[in-house]
Amino acid sequence: MDIKSNIINALKEVISKEICKEIDIKLDKTPNLELGDYSVNICFRLAKELKKNPKIIAEELVDKLKAMNIEGVKEIKAVNGYINFYIDYNKFAKNLMEEIDKKGNNYGRGDKKSIKIILEHTSANPNGPLHIGHLRNAIIGDCLKRILEFYGYDVETHYYVNDMGRQMALVVYGIELFGLDKEKKKDHAIAETYVKINKYLEEHPEEEEKILELMRKYEDALENNEDNEITKKFEFAVNYALDGIKETLKNLNIKHDTFVWESSYVRNGMVKKVIEKLMETGKVIKEETYMLDLSDFGIEKKMVLARANGTSLYSTRDIAYHLDKLSKCDIGIDVLGADHKLTAEMVKAALKLLGSKVPEVIFYEFISLPEGSMSTRRGRFISTDELLEEAIKRAKEECNKRGVEENIAYDIGLGAVRYNIARISPEKPMVFRWEEALDFEKVGCPFIQYAHARCCSILKEAENKGVKDEAVFNYELTSEEKELIKMLDEFKDIIKESAESRRVHILANYLLELAKAFNRFYANCPILMTKVDDDVKKSRLKLVKSTKTVLETGLELLGINCPGRM
RNA sequence: GCCCUGGUGGUGUAGAGGAUAUCACGGGGGACUUCGGAUCCCCAAACCCGGGUUCAAAUCCCGGCCAGGGCCCCA
Numbered sequence: 001m002d003i004k005s006n007i008i009n010a011l012k013e014v015i016s017k018e019i020c021k022e023i024d025i026k027l028d029k030t031p032n033l034e035l036g037d038y039s040v041n042i043c044f045r046l047a048k049e050l051k052k053n054p055k056i057i058a059e060e061l062v063d064k065l066k067a068m069n070i071e072g073v074k075e076i077k078a079v080n081g082y083i084n085f086y087i088d089y090n091k092f093a094k095n096l097m098e099e100i101d102k103k104g105n106n107y108g109r110g111d112k113k114s115i116k117i118i119l120e121h122t123s124a125n126p127n128g129p130l131h132i133g134h135l136r137n138a139i140i141g142d143c144l145k146r147i148l149e150f151y152g153y154d155v156e157t158h159y160y161v162n163d164m165g166r167q168m169a170l171v172v173y174g175i176e177l178f179g180l181d182k183e184k185k186k187d188h189a190i191a192e193t194y195v196k197i198n199k200y201l202e203e204h205p206e207e208e209e210k211i212l213e214l215m216r217k218y219e220d221a222l223e224n225n226e227d228n229e230i231t232k233k234f235e236f237a238v239n240y241a242l243d244g245i246k247e248t249l250k251n252l253n254i255k256h257d258t259f260v261w262e263s264s265y266v267r268n269g270m271v272k273k274v275i276e277k278l279m280e281t282g283k284v285i286k287e288e289t290y291m292l293d294l295s296d297f298g299i300e301k302k303m304v305l306a307r308a309n310g311t312s313l314y315s316t317r318d319i320a321y322h323l324d325k326l327s328k329c330d331i332g333i334d335v336l337g338a339d340h341k342l343t344a345e346m347v348k349a350a351l352k353l354l355g356s357k358v359p360e361v362i363f364y365e366f367i368s369l370p371e372g373s374m375s376t377r378r379g380r381f382i383s384t385d386e387l388l389e390e391a392i393k394r395a396k397e398e399c400n401k402r403g404v405e406e407n408i409a410y411d412i413g414l415g416a417v418r419y420n421i422a423r424i425s426p427e428k429p430m431v432f433r434w435e436e437a438l439d440f441e442k443v444g445c446p447f448i449q450y451a452h453a454r455c456c457s458i459l460k461e462a463e464n465k466g467v468k469d470e471a472v473f474n475y476e477l478t479s480e481e482k483e484l485i486k487m488l489d490e491f492k493d494i495i496k497e498s499a500e501s502r503r504v505h506i507l508a509n510y511l512l513e514l515a516k517a518f519n520r521f522y523a524n525c526p527i528l529m530t531k532v533d534d535d536v537k538k539s540r541l542k543l544v545k546s547t548k549t550v551l552e553t554g555l556e557l558l559g560i561n562c563p564g565r566m
Numbered sequence: 567g568c569c570c571u572g573g574u575g576g577u578g579u580a581g582a583g584g585a586u587a588u589c590a591c592g593g594g595g596g597a598c599u600u601c602g603g604a605u606c607c608c609c610a611a612a613c614c615c616g617g618g619u620u621c622a623a624a625u626c627c628c629g630g631c632c633a634g635g636g637c638c639c640c641a
Contacts, residue, residue, distance in 0.1 A: 398604075450605085509588085519605060
């Protein structure tokens with residue numbers, strides 16, 4: 001039984017006995033250690049019902065609570081109507097350090113939940129490289145996958161490949177007209193051709209017909225489940241772009257389990273079936289084409305299910321994909337840009353109409369450039385490759401400046417890129433500025449990695465000196481030690497909160513705080529110095545070891561490596 | 567016009583009913599003869615505006631204002 005539950009149980013017992021009430025109790029964190037470690041504000045709530053001053057209620061309750069000798073609690077105080085609990089750090093520290101020691105990098109891991117999640121993320125159109133907008137999707141998605149897995153879910157990641165859109169037909173036609181620059185990285189070569197064909201079409205609008213024809217032919221072939229010249233051209237183009245994208249993802253330390261092509265749902269007839277089933281609901285209106293009435297779901301806009309020429313539409317294929325995906329898992333999660341909000345709502349509504357589960361959708365706001373939003377079509381974007389390359393280059397310079405081996409530059413550079421995005425809550429719009437992206441002081445990641453490296457070197461030094469770590473903790477702990485211990489304990493809650501709310505920035509911000517707490521501890525509490533008492537030395541060393549473990553685990557969950565020296 | 571997000575020191579960001587609003591950068595000042603200075607400490611500096619709900623509001627509600635996004639037989 002942990003201390004928090006002990007406190008809550010004791011409170012419930014006292015309140016039901018003294019006041020004859022069952023109430024929900026939530027423990028709060030105190031603003032600082034002087035006010036204890038945990039607190040409750042129930043007295044304010046009780047004050048109204050009992051018509052009594054909250055201060056007095058608190059004092060009375062404290063007397064009763066003290067008499068109960070709650071295990072792990074050293075002191076209880078009533079302050080201005082709050083009840084503050086002070087925990088017994090010596091005991092607490094000992095237990096916690098032993099737990100971390102025993103579990104190692106599994107400390108904080110959730111129990112296996114036997115729940116299958118399919119998490120779709122990145123899913124950028126294969127008409128060019130990942131730009132820094134897609135990067136936000138990819139990083140949020142990948143961190144989330146790691147966190148959910150660690151929390152105990154069985155997670156499969158999907159990359160949904162949009163191979164049927166107009167933009168792919170443009171690429172295919174573009175390759176016919178202009179070919180591909182074989183010198184360039186494949187996804188960049190595709191983008192170059194894509195920009196050219198867009199410009200060409202602006203100048204030759206009469207050729208628009210050819211694009212429509214390509215789309216028509218591709219879809220016809222798919223509907224008949226045929227392979228012919230056209231499908232080969234599309235597949236070539238898509239795979240060509242995907243090769244490049246996969247290379248970038250690999251550099252980002254991101255791996256998808258499955259790539260699902262939207263065309264597969266036309267091939268297997270599911271898209272047709274979706275339309276048929278939707279017709280059966282009686283909510284389909286036939287105008288020039290089929291429109292779905294979703295007003296029952298509060299959506300006034302009608303959802304168009306197919307083009308007048310009979311070809312399918314992105315959102316209809318998306319319904320088929322979700323129907324299939326959601327039948328294969330317990331929870332489906334999509335990471336999508338905020339521009340998909342309306343369509344996502346429509347897809348959800350359509351799924352409900354069909355009696356299906358609906359996906360959870362995580363929206364993130366766009367990353368824009370100071371001069372405006374990005375556009376692959378206009379060639380106005382910053383690619384992830386570019387950013388990563390620059391970040392690693394900058395990391396190398398920093399290493400050289402400090403006389404550290406360059407081979408850790410990748411870890412530092414990638415860490416900065418990933419962390420810089422992971423730390424921001426997704427609903428916040430971001431503006432990309434090179435100076436900020438490459439300012440390693442501003443990005444908290446090197447700070448965290450440095451704290452880890454520092455742990456490593458202290459542990460190594462201890463080994464040289466023959467000092468062994470042990471959770472003795474038989475002395476009065478300093479406030480820095482207490483803060484650090486509390487942070488290490490909090491890791492479990494952070495994982496839970498981060499996983500359950502599907503918010504990765506919570507973990508990212510926590511790690512920075514942990515590193516901060518560690519540095520404060522390091523600055524104020526001598527560890528291996530000769531004047532330090534042996535038991536203190538051993539205990540503090542254990543604290544270092546535990547911090548290293550948690551930093552390692554946490555950074556790994558953000559897909560960030562931590563070098564042993566830097 | 568309608569819908570959805572966001573608005574917190576100079577800048578970027580956390581906090582989503584509770585006590586003195588987090589952290590970083592930038593500015594100013596300081597610390598260190600032993601464990602690694604990508605360090606630590608201190609100072610100045612912020613909740614868009616107006617109402618409301620509450621013992622308690624940055625946080626919830628209503629109304630403004632500002633910014634971004636959406637409202638395609640695009641994806």
